[in-house]
Amino acid sequence: MNTLAIDIGGTKFTLALFEGGRMTRRESQATDRQQGREWMLGRIAGILRNWKDIDRCGIGFGGPVDFQGQRVALSTHVGGWQDFPLSQYVQDLLGVPTIMDNDANVGALGEARHGAGGVVPLFYVTLSTGIGGGLILSDGSVYRGADSWAGEIGHLTVQPEGPECLCGARGCLERMCSGLWMERDYGRSASELFEDPAFVERYVVNLALGLKAAIMLLNPARIVIGGGIAKAGDALFVPLRAELGRQMTAWSGARVDVVTAQLGDDSVLWGGLALAETIS
Ligand SMILES: [Zn+2]
Numbered sequence: 001m002n003t004l005a006i007d008i009g010g011t012k013f014t015l016a017l018f019e020g021g022r023m024t025r026r027e028s029q030a031t032d033r034q035q036g037r038e039w040m041l042g043r044i045a046g047i048l049r050n051w052k053d054i055d056r057c058g059i060g061f062g063g064p065v066d067f068q069g070q071r072v073a074l075s076t077h078v079g080g081w082q083d084f085p086l087s088q089y090v091q092d093l094l095g096v097p098t099i100m101d102n103d104a105n106v107g108a109l110g111e112a113r114h115g116a117g118g119v120v121p122l123f124y125v126t127l128s129t130g131i132g133g134g135l136i137l138s139d140g141s142v143y144r145g146a147d148s149w150a151g152e153i154g155h156l157t158v159q160p161e162g163p164e165c166l167c168g169a170r171g172c173l174e175r176m177c178s179g180l181w182m183e184r185d186y187g188r189s190a191s192e193l194f195e196d197p198a199f200v201e202r203y204v205v206n207l208a209l210g211l212k213a214a215i216m217l218l219n220p221a222r223i224v225i226g227g228g229i230a231k232a233g234d235a236l237f238v239p240l241r242a243e244l245g246r247q248m249t250a251w252s253g254a255r256v257d258v259v260t261a262q263l264g265d266d267s268v269l270w271g272g273l274a275l276a277e278t279i280s
Pocket of ligand 1: 154155165166167168169172174175
């Protein structure tokens with residue numbers, strides 16, 4: 001059984017082919033935010049012209065997805081995706097069954113099955129252009145809530161008087177801690193900023209406020225953090241764990257097990273494989 005996995009993000013999109021449980025092909029290209037949806041779909045179709053023998057497809061999309069309807073709700077970073085039936089589009093293009101979820105849910109599945117998981121419930125956070133979250137329940141399934149909008153940790157308010165987020169609210173976790181805003185606010189990339197201990201000290205306070213809310217509400221066995229910013233490694237994780245230790249409610253016995261994703265740039269691709277395996 002050959003599975004195509006597609007990861008569509010705010011800075012790049014990646015396609016991978018799995019033959020059984022082995023990744024045998026992978027191609028990644030930069031997202032052009034100005035060109036929008038049609039351009040990206042054209043690029044994806046161009047790559048797939050040379051990829052044969054695909055049996056099914058799993059997609060992780062970098063933005064909110066109506067899972068029941070299998071439609072992209074929107075992308076706040078790339079234009080033209082409003083209410084787009086991406087699953088149906090790929091199904092028509094390739095003639096194979098296709099399933100899609102937002103990239104944080106798919107990344108959560110990938111890490112739980114093939115990466116830094118091994119324990120459940122597991123909460124996965126993607127720290128990237130934006131910030132998303134995905135919860136894997138004790139039976140290994142994704143918790144999507146009543147209307148497939150669960151896990152959106154990026155829009156928890158951490159600074160009520162803070163600057164305005166793309167969603168219109170103030171001081172969202174995503175507004176304070178995502179890669180897009182770090183570059184806009186400071187004019188430097190995340191990797192440069194993490195070399196500055198004074199910056200990191202302020203940064204982890206906001207990030208820990210968001211993670212503390214997840215821990216108090218969900219008591220996950222582990223929090224796995226993926227996305228480009230998690231590549232900062234110990235420069236981020238050591239001060240983050242210390243700050244979480246300071247913030248956690250004293251009487252709570254909830255574990256604070258926060259680790260970096262093991263699949264690096266491929267959490268969503270491996271999750272696309274796991275999601276496609278749910279197609280009956
Ligand atoms: Zn927001």
